[in-house]
Amino acid sequence: MSVLLVEAFYGGSHKQLIDLLRENVEGCVAYTLPAKKWHWRARTAALHFMHAIPESSSYRVLFTSSVLNLCELVALRPDLASLKKVLYFHENQLVYPVRKDQERDFQYGYNQILSCLVADVVAFNSLFNMESFLSSISSFMKRMPDHRPKDLDGLIRPKCVVLHFPLQFPDVTRLLPEHKLFHQPIPVSQIDIVSAPQGQERLYLDCPKATCPGEPKSQNEDERDVNSSRAASLLCLYPEPGDGTLDHKEGPRQSPASPKEAQYTQREKDAVVEQTERRQGQMKPLHIVWPHRWEHDKDPELFFKTLVKLKERNLDFQLSVLGETYTKVPEIFAEAREQLDAHILNWGFLPSKDGYLRVLCQADVVVSTAKHEFFGVAMLEAVHCGCYPLCPKSLVYPEIFPAEYLYSTPEQLCKRLQGLCKSPDVARRHHVKVDTAAYSWAALEEGYRRMLAA
Template identity: 60%
Template sequence: MSVLLIEAFYGGSHKQLVDLLREEIEDCVLFTLPAKKWHWKARTAALYFMQTVPASSDYRILFASSVLNLTELVALRPDLGKLKKVLYFHENQLIYPVQKCQETDFQYGYNQILSCLVADSVVFNSAYNMESFLSSIGKFLKLMPDHRPKCLERMIRPKCQVLYFPVKFPDVNRFMPEHKLAHNGAKGNGNTCPFMSLPFQEKNYETVGLTKSCSSDQGSADSKTETECCTPLQERLHNLLTTPRGTIQETPSETFEQGMAQRSRPQAFLAFPEIPGELDCQQKPLHIVWPHRWEHDKDPESFFKILLKMKQMEISFHVSVLGETFTHVPVIFSEAKKALGSSVLHWGYLPSKDEYFQVLCMADVVISTAKHEFFGVAMIEAVYCGCYPLCPKALVYPEIFPAEYLYSTPEQLFKRLQNFCKRPDIVRKHLYKGETAQFSWAALRGKFRSLLTTEPKEDL
C-alpha cells in the first residue's frame, strides 16, 4: 500500500473524505479512531497510531487530518517521518469560537502549527480556512508569556494550498418532489422520478443504497420495483407534501430522549401539522431544514429564536432538524422541539444517507447560523437537493455562495424567512445561481491524485 491514510476523528466530513480517497485512489490503507471525545483524540491519537500502524516498506505517502498531532507521530515513528506527509485541514483551532475565554486551550492550536512545520504539504478545504489560519499564527503565539518564535507564517505558507472538500453526489432523482423536477426541465410521473441534471451532479456515480433498502433489517430490495423499494421515511414525507389532511394516519412522536437512545437506527420523528384542503405543491407551508452538528459553534440558539418568533406570530412553516450529536447536546434542542410542536417534520440524526437525502429533497430552504464554518458540506449537499441556501455573510460562505444567499444579521434572516413563508412558491420556482461544479469529486479527482502521488525517496 503506497498511501497511508490516518484519521484520528473518523466521523462527519472527516470520514467522508478518507472513505472517498480509499475508494477512488489506488493502493490506500486506512487507520482510524472513532469520532468521540475530540479533545482526547487531538491529545493522544499519535501514541495510539504509533502502536497500531504496522511498519511497511510499501508506504510512500502519509495523509492525515489536522486533528492528529503529526509532529508527535513522526517523532515516535521515524519510519513514517520519511514519507511525503500531507496534512489536511477541515478546520483550524486558531480561530475556534469558545463559549468562554478561559476555555481556550492553547495546546490544540499549537499542535496544528507544529504539525504544519513537519508536514511536506499543508492542504486547506477553503481559502478562508487557509488565510484565517496563517494570518492568526502571530497573534496566537502572543499568548505565550515570553520567548515567542518568529516568522512561522513565512515558513509554513510556501507549503500551503487550497483543495476544496470533494463531494461525490448520488443520484437523488427518485426522492425529488414534482415541483423540483419540473422547474429543472424534467417531468415526473407518480412514484418514478426521471434523471434530473443538476449543475454538479456526478452522473457516473452509483450508490447501491439508492436502489436497495437502507438497512439489513428492512430486507433485500433486489426483486422490488422502484416504488416498492422506497423507504418508510420517503413515503411519509412524500405523502405529507402531496396528500390532503385527513388521509394520512398520524403516529405519536417519540420523545427526544428516546430518539437519542435509538440513534443507531434510522428512526424518524414526523408530525403532521394542519394542512388545509387541496393545496397544490406551491402553496404548502415552507419546509426549512437545519442539517448541522448539534453543537454551540453552529449557533442553534439563533436559529431556534427565529423559528420560535415566527411560531408566535402564527407564521406557517415546517422544519426538519438533522445533524449528528456528540457528548454534550445544547439544551436549546429539547426546549425548541417542544415549543415548535406540530411544525416539526423530522427531528434527529439519520445514519442512513438515503433517508438523509430524502429529507433534503423534500425541503425548500436550508439555513446556517454557524459561528464556525470552513467549508460546509451539509449546505452544499442541501443545495444539490434543490434547497435555497441562507447563510451568514461571513466565514467561508462568501467564498462558496453568491451574495444573494447571504444575510448580515439575524433580523435579515428573519425577514427573508418571513417573506418566503408568505410566498413559498418563490423559493420553489427558484433556480440556484451559484457555481458548484468546482466542489465535485469529478472536478477535484485529478488534483487529489496528484497530491497523493510522489516519487519514492532514496532513503525509503
C-alpha cells in the same frame, strides 16, 4: 500499500474523506480512531498510532488531518518521517469559536502549527480556512510569555494549497417533488412532451426537444397571454401527484411515441409550478431544514430563536432538524422541540443516507446559523437537493454562495424567512446559482491524485 491514511477523528466529513480516498485512490491503507472525545484525540492519538501502524517499506505518502499531532507521530515513529507528509485541514483551532465561559486552549492551535512545520504539503478545504489560519499565527503566538518565534506563517505558506472537500453527489431525481424537477442542474431549456397510455401526454425535463400539441402560435398575442396560454397547455400535461403517471421511485418512464418540438422559457415553467400548486388547493407551508451537527458552534440558539419569532407572528412553516449528535447535546434542542412541536416533521439524525437525502429533497429552504464553518458539506448537499440556501455573510460562505443567499444580522435572517413563509413559491421556483459540480469528486479527483503521488 503506498498511501498511509491516518485519521484520529473518524466521523463526519473526516470519515467521508478517508472512505472516498480509500475507495478511489489505488494503494491506500487506513488507520483510524472513532469520532469521540475530540480533545483527547488531539492530545493522545499519536501515541495510539505509534503502536497501531505496522512498519512497512511500501509506504510512500502519509495523509492525515490536522486533528493528529503529526510532529509527535513522526518523532515516535522515525520510519514515517521520510514519507511525503500531507496534512489536511477540515478546520483550524486558531479561529475555532469557544464558549464564552471557556478560555481557548493554547495547545490545540500550537499542535497544528507544529504539524504544519513538519508536513511537506498543507492542504485546506477552503481559502477562508487557509487565510484565517495563516493570518492568525502571529497574534496566536503572542500568548507565549517570552521567546516568541517570528515569521512562522512565512515558513508554512509555501507549503499550502486549497483543495476543496470532494463530495459525491448522488442522483436524487427519483426523490424530488415535481416542482424541483424544473430546477435540476441539467440543461432544461427544452422539454419533451411524449404520449402516454390512453392518449394522456407526459412532461419530461431531460429530453432534447419536444412539442406541445395544439400550442397557440399567434405572434400577435401579448407576452402575458402567450405565457398564460403556454402554461395552461403545459399544465394540462402535468400529472397530478399520485395519479400513477409518475413513479418517484423509478423515475419517469419513456413512452415509445415520437416527440415533437417546442421551447419553453423559465417564466413559463414557473407558471406551470404556480398553477399546479393552485390546482392542488392550499399551498403547503414552507419546509425549513437545519442539517448541522448539534453543537454550539453551529449556533442552534439563533436558529431556534428565529423560528420561535416566526411562530409568534402566526406564520406557518414545517421544520426538519437533522445532523449528528455527540456526547453532550446543547439544552436548546430539548427546549426547541417542545416550543416548535406543532411544526416538526423530522427531528434527529437519520442514519440512512437515502432517508437523509429524501428529507432534503422535500425541503424548501436550508439554513445555516454557524459561528464556525470552514467549508459546509451539509449546505452544499442540500443545495444539490434543490433547497434555497440562507447563510451568514461571513466565514466560508461568501466564497461559495452568491450575495443573494447571505444575511448579515439575525434580523435579516428573520425577515428573509418571514417573507418565504408568506410566499413559499418564491423558494420553490428559484434556481439556486451555485455550481455544486465544482465541489464534486469528479472535478477534484485529479488534484487529490497529484497531492497523494509519491
